[in-house]
Amino acid sequence: MAGFATLCWVDMECADPRELGEFYRQVLGWDVTHYHDESAVITDGGTSIRFGRVDGYEPPSWPDSAAPKRYHMDLHVDDVAEAVERCLELGASKPEFQPSDGERWTVLLDPAGHPFCVCRAPAK
Numbered sequence: 001m002a003g004f005a006t007l008c009w010v011d012m013e014c015a016d017p018r019e020l021g022e023f024y025r026q027v028l029g030w031d032v033t034h035y036h037d038e039s040a041v042i043t044d045g046g047t048s049i050r051f052g053r054v055d056g057y058e059p060p061s062w063p064d065s066a067a068p069k070r071y072h073m074d075l076h077v078d079d080v081a082e083a084v085e086r087c088l089e090l091g092a093s094k095p096e097f098q099p100s101d102g103e104r105w106t107v108l109l110d111p112a113g114h115p116f117c118v119c120r121a122p123a124k
Helices: 017-028 080-089
Strands: 006-014 031-035 039-043 048-053 071-077 105-109 115-120
Touching: 006 017, 017 031, 017 039, 017 048, 071 080, 080 105, 080 115
Parallel strands: 006 048, 071 115
Antiparallel strands: 006 071, 031 039, 039 048, 105 115
């Protein structure tokens, strides 16, 4: 069965994107595609991980399974509005709060409540 989205990257929230990006760069041996104050991205050429700064970040408490996780998936789609509607039909929900750039991406919650973003795919 063919899907309608491709995984853009996994987004890991943290206090210091450069530090966490550098850690995983060394662990995985991946290339850095971007380091900025607010985010860092590493890739193996096919899969990417983005590390995004969150003010007041507090790590989950291990092994406390009730602690919130600090990551979400971003999915590239050709048409954000169409993908949002399809995801809603499949059981996702759309939280009231949305980031300021709703034309390029929309935050949704999967049926278990995990956030993910549907993002306009880059031009080919």
